[in-house]
Amino acid sequence: MTLTGRKKEKIDRLGELAGAPEESGQSLLREAFKRLRRNPAAIAGAIILGLFVLIALFGPFLVPHDPVEPIGVDNGEVRSGQGIIPGISGEHWLGYDHQGRDEFSRMIVGARQTLWVGVVATFFGLAVGSLVGGLAGASYGLGGKWGRRLDGFLMRTVDILLAMPSLLLAVSIVAILGRSLLSVMIAVGMVSVPVFARLLRGSMIAQSSSDYVLAATALGVKRNKIALSHLLPNSLAPVLVQATLTLATAIIEAAGLSFLGLGNPDSAAPEWGVMLADAQGFLDVRPGLAIYPAVGIIITALGFTLLGEAMREALDPKLRK
Template structure:
């Protein structure tokens, strides 16, 4: 009895040692592990700081600007005569000087960030929503839908292929030209460009997930295929789509500025918007090239921040790219 008790105690001690796992070796969820990797990535930190500043300026900045962005202060004071080549530069009262109509350039640059943020985010949400609906339906039909599901998948993917065959900016310009120039038109046009990207990405991710063991186990237990797709496959397939949404925001901001530059954006007189400011400055490059440099640098830095964060998220969530 004593020997048996000793062996039993020794076996329990070994099991206890195997079960005692250090905290840093315990399993964590995908998102928690990705967040931990993001905190250690300098590119992710820089991108997050740029985006935080951009969002803060866009939300709070228009309430704190020193001058009305639509009021021609310089013309009233007689210091701006763009027709005679006189547009004053930075000063203690006007940090970035005046624009060609005598408006405070710094106030317009800050106020224009809100319009850029709203149009960029809404257009990305439009593309993400429609793309997830198409891609989710197509992926569920292809991976779990049987014969009729393959027909649905083929029809939806041919529609997506037609959208992909047209260059993105040309498709956005076509939408904007048909619907007429307005901020809503720009949102729809830029959102339509990103729909096939999200749809294709989610479909591919769902097809990969549909071959996993947990799908086979749920199917063997008699769980309906559409319930498996909605409850398990789609949630597990959204990680690359969320990463792509962050990268698409950078592209959306550039495309929004491009459409505004072409005159298809906002038509409200005096309303600041970075792309429109860039377009208006083209006539005065010989007088004050800084009027084009300010909004261009703002667009580049903002898109760069979204790109840095998106690439860092892709690296953190993709096992093949983890360091």
């Protein structure tokens, strides 16, 4: 084949390639979602959480009995002082509790309060931790000498919170604020503040040395705009994943505080931690009274953990499969 013929063949190939359909790129979130759909752990976690959310939202409207009405005591079936607490029956799927209330109805209604406490506590910790961590990260990465000093002050405050055991810190906050459901939410949220603050600060500092930050600085973009418009949005992914994992911890810690008697002062209100504490005196008569709320707490925390770990693997380029 002559030189002219080879050139013509190459030109024809280039024409064919130019006419071929181009593969469109995908965003990070879309790629992460595709990996999540192929992850069995993510699917299992999503199913568990979906059922839990549905039960928490709509279950209280469908319960067969009033969760605070002592039905068993009124009709004489329950005599806890004599060790008589009937178990599972056709009308009462999980039996009665020690005060003659329908255990199934209390479990369903208690799911809503457990979800509410976990979500509010996590949102509080995420908001406060992101504020502290975002301010510290922007100050360290872009703030110069005074920024480093502000970062040092904020991080030493966070270190003080990290030095305290989480349960002791939560109990101390509830003791100061007083026994209430709101106090439990604030206490559990404060425990997670140092985690979110440290995570966001580290992510923002890592992003501050990126090429796009250098280019924006060279173009004269103001530092606060770089921090808010570029650094913060690109640093939120690991923080949001951590929020999913923290939900599991928040539910367990809230149940622990309620178990210690530091939660809702209204003992008649169904909540899994309170139900677990009330069952301790009747383990020899009805161990199921402790098993049901414990299993509910474990399965719910497992669902959040499975989904959170799968999200972390999907978003972290070092862990992608």
